[in-house]
Amino acid sequence: MKTKSIQLEGIVIIAGNYGSGKTEISINLAIDRKNAGVAVRVADLDLVNPYFRTREARQLLSKLGIELALPPDELLQADLPILSPLISGMIRQPGQLALIDVGGDDAGATVLATLADAFAGRDYQMLQVVNPLRPNSDTISGCLNIRNEIEAAAKMTISGIVGNANLIDETTPEDIIRGYDFVKQLSDESGLPLHFITASVALLPEINLNRIACPVLAIRRQLVPPWKKADKI
Amino acid sequence: MSYLHVIDKDGCKGCGLCVIVCPKKVLEISEQVNTKGYFPAYQARPEDCIHCAMCCTMCPDVAITITEVAEEKDAPESTEETDG
Amino acid sequence: MGKTFQKPEALADQVTHYCPGCTHGVIHRLIAEVIDELGIRGRTVGVAPVGCAVLMYNYFTFDFMEASHGRAPAQATGLKRVRPDLVVFTYQGDGDLASIGMAEIVHAANRGEKFTTIFVNNAVYGMTGGQMAPTTMPGQRTTTSPFGRKVEEVGMPIRVSELLASLATPGYITRQTVLKPKYINRAKKAVKKAFQYQLDNTCFSFVEFVSTCPTNWGLTPVEAIKWAEEKMLPYYPLGEMKTPEEA
Amino acid sequence: MGKVLMKGNEAIGEAAIRAGCLNYFAYPITPQSEVAEYLSRRLPEAGGVFLQGESEVAVSYMILGAAAVGERVFTTSSSPGISLMSEGISYMVGMELPAVFVNIMRGGPGLGGILPSQADYLQATKGIGHGDCRLLALAPASVQEAAEMVMMAFPLAEKYKNPVIVLGDGLIGQMMEPVEFPDHLATEPPNKDDWAVNGMDTRNSSRRNLLRSLYLDPEVLNQHNLNLRQKYERMKKEEIRFEAYNTETDYKALIVSYGTMSRVCRTAIDQLKAQGLEVGMIRPQTVFPFPEGAIEEAAEKESCEAVASIEMSMGQMVEDVQRSVKGKRPVSWFGKCGGEVPTPEEVIEFVKTIV
Numbered sequence: 001m002k003t004k005s006i007q008l009e010g011i012v013i014i015a016g017n018y019g020s021g022k023t024e025i026s027i028n029l030a031i032d033r034k035n036a037g038v039a040v041r042v043a044d045l046d047l048v049n050p051y052f053r054t055r056e057a058r059q060l061l062s063k064l065g066i067e068l069a070l071p072p073d074e075l076l077q078a079d080l081p082i083l084s085p086l087i088s089g090m091i092r093q094p095g096q097l098a099l100i101d102v103g104g105d106d107a108g109a110t111v112l113a114t115l116a117d118a119f120a121g122r123d124y125q126m127l128q129v130v131n132p133l134r135p136n137s138d139t140i141s142g143c144l145n146i147r148n149e150i151e152a153a154a155k156m157t158i159s160g161i162v163g164n165a166n167l168i169d170e171t172t173p174e175d176i177i178r179g180y181d182f183v184k185q186l187s188d189e190s191g192l193p194l195h196f197i198t199a200s201v202a203l204l205p206e207i208n209l210n211r212i213a214c215p216v217l218a219i220r221r222q223l224v225p226p227w228k229k230a231d232k233i
Numbered sequence: 234m235s236y237l238h239v240i241d242k243d244g245c246k247g248c249g250l251c252v253i254v255c256p257k258k259v260l261e262i263s264e265q266v267n268t269k270g271y272f273p274a275y276q277a278r279p280e281d282c283i284h285c286a287m288c289c290t291m292c293p294d295v296a297i298t299i300t301e302v303a304e305e306k307d308a309p310e311s312t313e314e315t316d317g
Numbered sequence: 318m319g320k321t322f323q324k325p326e327a328l329a330d331q332v333t334h335y336c337p338g339c340t341h342g343v344i345h346r347l348i349a350e351v352i353d354e355l356g357i358r359g360r361t362v363g364v365a366p367v368g369c370a371v372l373m374y375n376y377f378t379f380d381f382m383e384a385s386h387g388r389a390p391a392q393a394t395g396l397k398r399v400r401p402d403l404v405v406f407t408y409q410g411d412g413d414l415a416s417i418g419m420a421e422i423v424h425a426a427n428r429g430e431k432f433t434t435i436f437v438n439n440a441v442y443g444m445t446g447g448q449m450a451p452t453t454m455p456g457q458r459t460t461t462s463p464f465g466r467k468v469e470e471v472g473m474p475i476r477v478s479e480l481l482a483s484l485a486t487p488g489y490i491t492r493q494t495v496l497k498p499k500y501i502n503r504a505k506k507a508v509k510k511a512f513q514y515q516l517d518n519t520c521f522s523f524v525e526f527v528s529t530c531p532t533n534w535g536l537t538p539v540e541a542i543k544w545a546e547e548k549m550l551p552y553y554p555l556g557e558m559k560t561p562e563e564a
Numbered sequence: 565m566g567k568v569l570m571k572g573n574e575a576i577g578e579a580a581i582r583a584g585c586l587n588y589f590a591y592p593i594t595p596q597s598e599v600a601e602y603l604s605r606r607l608p609e610a611g612g613v614f615l616q617g618e619s620e621v622a623v624s625y626m627i628l629g630a631a632a633v634g635e636r637v638f639t640t641s642s643s644p645g646i647s648l649m650s651e652g653i654s655y656m657v658g659m660e661l662p663a664v665f666v667n668i669m670r671g672g673p674g675l676g677g678i679l680p681s682q683a684d685y686l687q688a689t690k691g692i693g694h695g696d697c698r699l700l701a702l703a704p705a706s707v708q709e710a711a712e713m714v715m716m717a718f719p720l721a722e723k724y725k726n727p728v729i730v731l732g733d734g735l736i737g738q739m740m741e742p743v744e745f746p747d748h749l750a751t752e753p754p755n756k757d758d759w760a761v762n763g764m765d766t767r768n769s770s771r772r773n774l775l776r777s778l779y780l781d782p783e784v785l786n787q788h789n790l791n792l793r794q795k796y797e798r799m800k801k802e803e804i805r806f807e808a809y810n811t812e813t814d815y816k817a818l819i820v821s822y823g824t825m826s827r828v829c830r831t832a833i834d835q836l837k838a839q840g841l842e843v844g845m846i847r848p849q850t851v852f853p854f855p856e857g858a859i860e861e862a863a864e865k866e867s868c869e870a871v872a873s874i875e876m877s878m879g880q881m882v883e884d885v886q887r888s889v890k891g892k893r894p895v896s897w898f899g900k901c902g903g904e905v906p907t908p909e910e911v912i913e914f915v916k917t918i919v
Contacts (some may be wrong), residue, residue, distance in 0.1 A: 016570065019740050028801065045918060051738040051739075076676065077677065121632065168569065169566065225735060226735075226906075227827040236319045243332070246338070248539075249537070249539055250539065253542075284320055286320040291497070291501065292342075292343075293340055296330065300321075327578060359763060359764040360764075360765045362763060378740050380774070381773075382632050389624040391617065391622035391625035392626070394626050394631025395616075395627060395632070396630065396632060398587070398615060399613055403762070419617060421622050
């Protein structure tokens with residue numbers, strides 16, 4: 001059965017705790033929407049992580065015609081909090097869909113507060129990515145706590161949830177189902193809509209999609225260590 | 234009450250700081266060397282000592298002690314251990 | 318009116334390696350007396366510096382450890398943070414504390430670490446052979462300032478107590494000396510106060526001593542006392558620079 | 565607690581807590597600052613001590629001070645920071661104090677870069693501090709192994725009364741992998757009352773303890789160094805750890821590689837196998853002591869034509885590999901050290917040039 005389509009437009013901020021999978025989701029979501037005919041732009045606003053950032057996938061994304069807002073090339077590997085002017089430009093003119101991938105936790109979300117002028121008066125959605133197989137986001141209260149911290153640091157409001165249960169290569173179909181139940185409960189308790197969950201392409205055939213009421217974003221892993229190959233797009 | 238004023242001859246380095254602080258000018262530097270090669274201080278005029286402990290307070294080497302002794306006969310009241 | 322006077326229990330029965338007239342011995346004794354009077358010998362740990370007092374651990378009867386040059390405050394921080402019930406003090410000279418270890422002492426004081434530092438300032442490096450220290454007086458000759466300290470080249474001597482007292486964190490900062498018995502009695506009160514602040518978990522406490530180095534100054538012990546009084550005390554005034562109550 | 569997904573740096577912090585170490589002093593430096601960030605939240609809730617020092621130099625002495633009272637303590641840093649800590653490490657070796665240092669290596673020399681590297685191999689195994697100073701050096705190749713090695717490092721440090729270094733590269737610290745912590749981990753530290761300066765009352769003793777590294781008598785210092793040497797020799801007998809991969813085959817080449825680099829080599833070996841070329845690998849899990857016997861034996865296999873040291877440094881471990889092989893097979897080096905990890909394809913290409 002085909003999964004339901006993800007409905008997202010305008011400015012979409014991808015937030016969440018460290019290692020929740022924001023960057024992998026931003027890349028895959030950008031490609032998914034682009035394939036659906038949407039004009040997509042992506043901003044790498046991760047100023048807190050030194051490795052595994054959206055910028056690692058810049059060639060792939062530009063090849064697919066996805067517009068990117070990154071720090072200048074010569075500073076791409078710098079250990080500096082470089083805030084590209086392209087980002088506030090993108091916020092002012094988001095086009096059909098502008099994805100903003102921020103760093104983890106409240107520390108990573110703090111930079112959003114700097115951009116308050118650009119955001120002023122504009123509609124946006126801020127999604128909290130939740131991997132219940134991560135420490136700190138394995139309980140409802142832990143997730144709500146992270147939500148509060150991110151909102152306080154960003155001075156913005158989280159508007160929805162993305163479920164991203166995974167143990168990378170060791171993820172089982174049961175993990176996906178249990179993870180779905182968890183974020184569903186989080187959605188019920190917080191009143192925040194569950195926008196979609198994720199599952200790796202390899203696992204998708206093993207998952208009973210009738211059990212899942214929300215869209216499922218197929219993940220083709222792009223951020224892999226050097227001894228592995230990224231999934232083909 | 235009587236007191237025993239003792240200068241540990243071999244613990245003294247002969248710096249002379251006790252000599253200058255003594256309000257009664259009791260102390261002097263000996264002409265005789267100790268086992269460490271220093272010329273130690275001694276009580277030249279023990280009868281003038283008022284046991285004010287200024288010398289003890291000043292001594293960088295804790296070489297001077299004053300102890301209380303029972304007031305029987307004439308307790309030896311000076312620098313038995315030095316060559317004074 | 319007579320007084321008794323005996324070696325404190327916290328002090329070992331050892332002849333020190335210090336030169337005749339060196340006031341380290343007096344300062345050691347004051348610390349030992351205070352430790353005895355406060356009854357804390359069984360839970361005190363001393364941190365010895367690099368400098369003339371490097372072997373000071375031989376002269377005390379409680380737990381002791383060495384530090385490398387200037388790092389005693391960092392080491393004491395580690396000790397005290399993991400065992401706040403211990404009484405910890407560092408003992409440091411001017412090269413150690415005011416030069417190579419300036420960062421460590423400033424940050425320990427600024428964090429308000431609950432240990433005590435005894436700082437012995439004799440305006441010269443003793444151990445390494447009489448070189449210029451950050452506290453060497455203007456014009457003072459040392460083995461590395463053979464024509465006297467030139468202020469236009471190396472600046473004025475650092476007044477560490479004043480510098481530490483300028484930190485906004487509450488602390489007990491005082492400058493004392495042991496040049497004469499009247500100063501010694503006052504200094505002992507300051508040392509006791511410093512340890513008491515530590516025992517009460519109040520603040521970082523710091524006692525600077527204006528001290529002498531007859532050997533490297535090229536003076537007799539008696540001349541050295543006079544020189545320190547005349548040359549150093551006007552520049553390094555005695556007294557409490559800061560108490561936690563003021564903060 | 566089952567498997568969880570963790571970043572290497574988080575797993576390192578958590579592992580220490582589970583090993584019973586509740587004292588952490590550190591100074592931030594990329595790519596390992598997440599350890600400090602993680603522990604700044606976790607340690608206060610666990611009742612431990614977290615302190616950010618003013619420099620790596622100061623931190624190394626905070627570690628020394630905490631170790632001196634007999635408490636478990638550790639720090640994490642990256643290459644330039646470890647250089648600054650090397651002073652304190654030497655004093656700890658001299659004073660025979662246990663503690664754990666983690667180096668999440670980045671490129672050098674100098675500031676280098678922030679990407680992964682293994683260029684501190686010689687520093688960790690041969691020249692960590694002044695004097696005759698050696699550390700047991702554990703080299704994890706996964707997040708799981710990083711956690712396990714941090715946990716085993718504490719009892720090892722206590723066994724030898726010597727600091728232990730865990731030598732990870734930037735990727736080990738930054739990547740996410742599933743990790744599972746054993747249920748029961750914390751071992752009781754051995755009785756330290758014969759040396760710790762924890763106060764005579766704590767030990768209920770009238771004998772005071774003294775910790776020092778200064779020995780002015782040359783004979784005494786020589787004896788002290790002989791004692792230290794005996795510890796290093798004992799490490800060589802008891803602590804060598806390594807993993808062999810594909811060595812049951814008649815391999816034509818033997819790779820020696822550790823950490824992240826060994827993961828790439830593993831992929832290369834699998835791909836070479838598919839192409840019909842067998843290659844074996846010895847992966848040192850301790851780089852000091854070095855598994856020289858295992859490497860010598862593996863190199864002597866009749867089918868083996870050549871040995872290669874593959875490392876993210878400009879030929880550091882290769883010196884130990886050459887020493888181990890004793891001239892019985894040609895030994896060559898391949899590596900990169902700018903932050904880019906060599907790819908499996910590059911390794912394959914290189915291996916084909918030596919057989």
